Amino acid sequence: xxxxxxxxxxxxxxxxxxxxxxxxxxxxxxxxxxxxxxxxxxxxxxxxxxxxxxxxxxxxxxxxxxxxxxxxxxxxxxxxxxxxxxxxxxxxxxxxxxxxxxxxxxxxxxxxxxxxxxxxxxxxxxxxxxxxxxxxxxxxxxxxxxxxxxxxxxxxxxxxxxxxxxxxxxxxxxxxxxxxxxxxxxxxxxxxxxxxxxxxxxxxxxxxxxxx
Amino acid sequence: xxxxxxxxxxxxxxxxxxxxxxxxxxxxxxxxxxxxxxxxxxxxxxxxxxxxxxxxxxxxxxxxxxxxxxxxxxxxxxxxxxxxxxxxxxxxxxxxxxxxxxxxxxxxxxxxxxxxxxxxxxxxxxxxxxxxxxxxxxxxxxxxxxxxxxxxxxxxxxxxxxxxxxxxxxxxxxxxxxxxxxxxxxxxxxxxxxxxxxxxxxxxxxxxxxxxxxxxxxxxxxxx
Numbered sequence: 001x002x003x004x005x006x007x008x009x010x011x012x013x014x015x016x017x018x019x020x021x022x023x024x025x026x027x028x029x030x031x032x033x034x035x036x037x038x039x040x041x042x043x044x045x046x047x048x049x050x051x052x053x054x055x056x057x058x059x060x061x062x063x064x065x066x067x068x069x070x071x072x073x074x075x076x077x078x079x080x081x082x083x084x085x086x087x088x089x090x091x092x093x094x095x096x097x098x099x100x101x102x103x104x105x106x107x108x109x110x111x112x113x114x115x116x117x118x119x120x121x122x123x124x125x126x127x128x129x130x131x132x133x134x135x136x137x138x139x140x141x142x143x144x145x146x147x148x149x150x151x152x153x154x155x156x157x158x159x160x161x162x163x164x165x166x167x168x169x170x171x172x173x174x175x176x177x178x179x180x181x182x183x184x185x186x187x188x189x190x191x192x193x194x195x196x197x198x199x200x201x202x203x204x205x206x207x208x209x210x211x212x
Numbered sequence: 213x214x215x216x217x218x219x220x221x222x223x224x225x226x227x228x229x230x231x232x233x234x235x236x237x238x239x240x241x242x243x244x245x246x247x248x249x250x251x252x253x254x255x256x257x258x259x260x261x262x263x264x265x266x267x268x269x270x271x272x273x274x275x276x277x278x279x280x281x282x283x284x285x286x287x288x289x290x291x292x293x294x295x296x297x298x299x300x301x302x303x304x305x306x307x308x309x310x311x312x313x314x315x316x317x318x319x320x321x322x323x324x325x326x327x328x329x330x331x332x333x334x335x336x337x338x339x340x341x342x343x344x345x346x347x348x349x350x351x352x353x354x355x356x357x358x359x360x361x362x363x364x365x366x367x368x369x370x371x372x373x374x375x376x377x378x379x380x381x382x383x384x385x386x387x388x389x390x391x392x393x394x395x396x397x398x399x400x401x402x403x404x405x406x407x408x409x410x411x412x413x414x415x416x417x418x419x420x421x422x423x424x425x426x427x428x429x430x431x432x433x434x435x436x
Binding site for chain 2: 001002003005006007008009010011012013019020023059061063064066068070071073074077079105109119120122
């Protein structure tokens, strides 16, 4: 094993969450088909005929499942804004933040934590008053507009059999969108890269210095 | 919190996986090896982001595996120094507070990074902070009215700043059992520890700062 670059790029929480949710729905889909195939084989009772050594079903490892489930539970927790974020919202927010002289790391944290109160922004941005002064409210407004009301999400979960219902809808949407999904994931990623080189060239150097 | 790391490795693929598409099988293999594992000086690996390069699978003498040279990008949990993250209090003791983000729970706030003046209440098993107080010694602090204290309870959501992180790679060493006598084992150090701070305005339990005064009043009412 060789580590070529320990920190090639930074990822926002939203990107990680959507990647993990994709994995999760993929896994559910696979388990379902595997179960169905098994049942069919049992029903026809000619299972011996099929070649048991050829395995097209890849088992997800225990480690992956553990961290996937735990990370999703953290990222969708109600104390994080991640689940009320959308791809368009974040792209718009990053665009809106461009005119302010924020560093790359600060922008990432604004996206991850979505501060809606001045006190939250004070923690993220160093010397906020000196640097941004009256623009604080403007930034908070941009953040607020980038979030969708989590009401739709909570309503979904409030259903009596919320978990199963949600899981199955996730799976079905995953099937429909699977074709587009890769492109979408890349699009977010590329856009971030693009924004970084556009607005924070000097800053990028700062971040990499830490690694040395 | 999360970043991408580029890693190069040689993966072996078992013949039972030859039926699956190569790319999927490789990703599954890499995930099996790396997911939920701490890489020294890299961070905690979450899962594969994508494959950048993969060579031809080669067969070596002696086994039926196909060996692939792969370059891939991994999603890694490694908060950078001075990053602000939100975590939950897992437990507290005299030395500080231990935090958890569900998938990782070796985040610590040492007592030195708690807001001053602060003390540990052994009855409640929690640290508390007394805002705007002149008191300094622990005994003085423990004599104060409970209603004046602001506790950092277990399970509370806190906003913390990352101060430093440390990796330790303990060699397993030779077995320490000699002639059936079990030697005392030293407590294992966690491979990756993140040190955090709440000694700053705006940090600490989220409820202290969000909607500031009302929430604080409510807390005091509850405790009184």
